Amino acid sequence: MNIGILALQGDFEMHARMIKKLGHTPVFVRYAHELNSCDKLIIPGGESTTMLKLIEKNSLRSDLLDFGRSRAVMGTCAGLIVLSREAGDLPHPSLNLIDLEVTRNAYGRQIDSFVDTIVFEADGQQMEVEGVFIRAPKISKLGPDVQPLAYHEREVVMAANDHILAATFHPELTDDVRIHEYFINKIG
Amino acid sequence: MLDKEFLVKVGLAEMLKGGVIMDVTNADQAKIAEDAGAVAVMALERIPADIRAQGGVARMSNPKLIKDIMATVSIPVMAKCRIGHFAEAQVLQSLGVDFIDESEVLTPADEANHIWKHDFKVPFVCGARDLGEALRRIAEGAALIRTKGEAGSGNIVEAVRHMRAVQKEIRRIQSLPDEELMSYAKNLGAPLDLVRYIKENGKLPVPNFSAGGIATPADAALMMQLGAETNFVGSGIFKSEDPAERAKAIVLATTHYDDPDIVAKASEGLGEAMPGLEMSSIPEEEMLQKRGW
Numbered sequence: 001m002n003i004g005i006l007a008l009q010g011d012f013e014m015h016a017r018m019i020k021k022l023g024h025t026p027v028f029v030r031y032a033h034e035l036n037s038c039d040k041l042i043i044p045g046g047e048s049t050t051m052l053k054l055i056e057k058n059s060l061r062s063d064l065l066d067f068g069r070s071r072a073v074m075g076t077c078a079g080l081i082v083l084s085r086e087a088g089d090l091p092h093p094s095l096n097l098i099d100l101e102v103t104r105n106a107y108g109r110q111i112d113s114f115v116d117t118i119v120f121e122a123d124g125q126q127m128e129v130e131g132v133f134i135r136a137p138k139i140s141k142l143g144p145d146v147q148p149l150a151y152h153e154r155e156v157v158m159a160a161n162d163h164i165l166a167a168t169f170h171p172e173l174t175d176d177v178r179i180h181e182y183f184i185n186k187i188g
Numbered sequence: 189m190l191d192k193e194f195l196v197k198v199g200l201a202e203m204l205k206g207g208v209i210m211d212v213t214n215a216d217q218a219k220i221a222e223d224a225g226a227v228a229v230m231a232l233e234r235i236p237a238d239i240r241a242q243g244g245v246a247r248m249s250n251p252k253l254i255k256d257i258m259a260t261v262s263i264p265v266m267a268k269c270r271i272g273h274f275a276e277a278q279v280l281q282s283l284g285v286d287f288i289d290e291s292e293v294l295t296p297a298d299e300a301n302h303i304w305k306h307d308f309k310v311p312f313v314c315g316a317r318d319l320g321e322a323l324r325r326i327a328e329g330a331a332l333i334r335t336k337g338e339a340g341s342g343n344i345v346e347a348v349r350h351m352r353a354v355q356k357e358i359r360r361i362q363s364l365p366d367e368e369l370m371s372y373a374k375n376l377g378a379p380l381d382l383v384r385y386i387k388e389n390g391k392l393p394v395p396n397f398s399a400g401g402i403a404t405p406a407d408a409a410l411m412m413q414l415g416a417e418t419n420f421v422g423s424g425i426f427k428s429e430d431p432a433e434r435a436k437a438i439v440l441a442t443t444h445y446d447d448p449d450i451v452a453k454a455s456e457g458l459g460e461a462m463p464g465l466e467m468s469s470i471p472e473e474e475m476l477q478k479r480g481w
Contacts, residue, residue, distance in 0.1 A: 007206070008206070008443055009205070009206040009207045009227060009443060010202075010203055010205060010206060010207075011202040011203055011205060012205075012206070013205070014202060030443070030444065045202070045203050046203050046204075046205070046206070046207070046227070047203065047204070047207065047227040047228075047263055047264075049222065049225070049262065049263060050207055050225045050226070050227050050263070050439070053225040053439075054225065054439075054440075054443055057225075057440065077203070078203070089262075091223070104262065105262065108284075109258075109264075109284045109285075109286055110200055110264065110284075110285075110286035110287065110310060110311065111281065111284055111286075111309050111310055113196045113199070113200065114196060115192040115195060115196055132195060132196065132199055134196065134199040134200050134203055135200065135203075135264065135286070170199060173195060173199050173202065174195075
């Protein structure tokens with residue numbers, strides 16, 4: 001499969017590494033036409049304010065919305081903010097492709113960033129996964145069509161609707177491919 | 189996988205990739221930088237061009253200034269401490285800055301030793317002119333390297349020299365047989381395990397950004413094509429005629445570094461760039477890049 005990765009800013013190369021590990025082809029997306037060849041899309045970690053500005057500057061908003069209404073999209077950290085319905089004071093509105101309310105930098109500053117075990121629930125099974133939280137946001141409210149998929153100390157840190165998967169942490173920074181695998185095989 | 193504490197530090201550096209980190213000296217400039225799309229700001233009292241012009245001892249900035257800037261923007265805030273001045277670094281960590289730059293732009297506090305950065309929870313970025321210097325800093329705990337260039341010069345030549353030096357040594361190590369690695373490590377003055385990492389992976393174990401001399405969108409595109417993963421822009425923005433527009437243009441040129449049409453468009457109608465200095469006009473003892481080892 002061709003997995004697009006929005007490559008305007010952030011850790012898009014870390015996602016590409018995971019996609020290659022899983023035997024799929026990463027496609028870096030900077031322009032709208034590059035979405036055409038993609039089966040699914042990832043919006044990486046990075047700075048959400050910078051990413052939203054570059055989405056506007058490159059007139060990508062409507063194409064990302066079209067893509068996200070018909071095909072599967074995963075967002076991690078800043079990517080989750082970009083996909084959410086509401087995430088506080090941003091330079092441009094987020095895409096509202098998944099009904100999540102998000103609080104940015106909710107754990108504090110970099111000194112409060114951490115790695116800890118999270119519980120990932122899929123197909124009736126529970127798995128332990130290392131969650132890397134970097135100046136991470138928190139999900140403050142899930143819409144009725146959104147399923148929680150992973151927890152850190154009872155807080156939802158990953159959730160999905162029919163075809164959008166969003167995580168507050170960075171599965172791409174570890175060597176564990178299970179979350180990317182889940183996105184590719186089960187979402188959309 | 190890196191050990192957890194180091195992964196969290198390098199993780200933030202990964203998030204800053206493909207972006208521009210801008211020097212700012214007050215909250216208003218920080219806002220301009222954030223609005224222009226900076227991925228982080230560097231809070232300091234004087235930008236390098238002014239430090240160079242005014243002389244005297246350059247120290248860590250006033251905590252009040254750093255706190256004002258932290259309160260104004262939501263992007264990460266970095267701040268500089270003097271080389272070897274671990275007490276300044278402790279203060280910066282207690283303020284909650286997101287990254288500490290142990291920087292040659294400030295007057296060194298220790299001529300022999302850099303900070304033992306593993307002792308800190310906040311990640312450090314350090315400058316380097318070549319691979320040996322980069323690996324020494326990484327061994328001390330730096331989570332991010334920036335090639336030094338010549339800060340405050342508005343001249344890209346030193347940034348290019350240092351980036352090419354690092355890349356060239358990486359390529360060299362990749363071509364060496366194992367039995368030559370120890371001797372190469374000795375000559376570089378770098379730990380053997382990191383030299384072996386370079387041979388296996390063809391890159392530094394932490395991100396490598398560029399600094400020191402970027403003044404135009406084309407400078408930014410040049411450094412990205414030479415292998416920089418993000419650009420630090422110091423004096424280049426707020427010493428230019430129209431900082432807000434130049435900041436936006438440098439952000440765009442960094443994202444689309446391989447698309448000359450976009451770099452061309454971003455460069456149009458920007459007003460004057462900062463005045464630049466010919467390297468030969470800077471006396472040897474005033475070269476900032478020579479600080480640290």
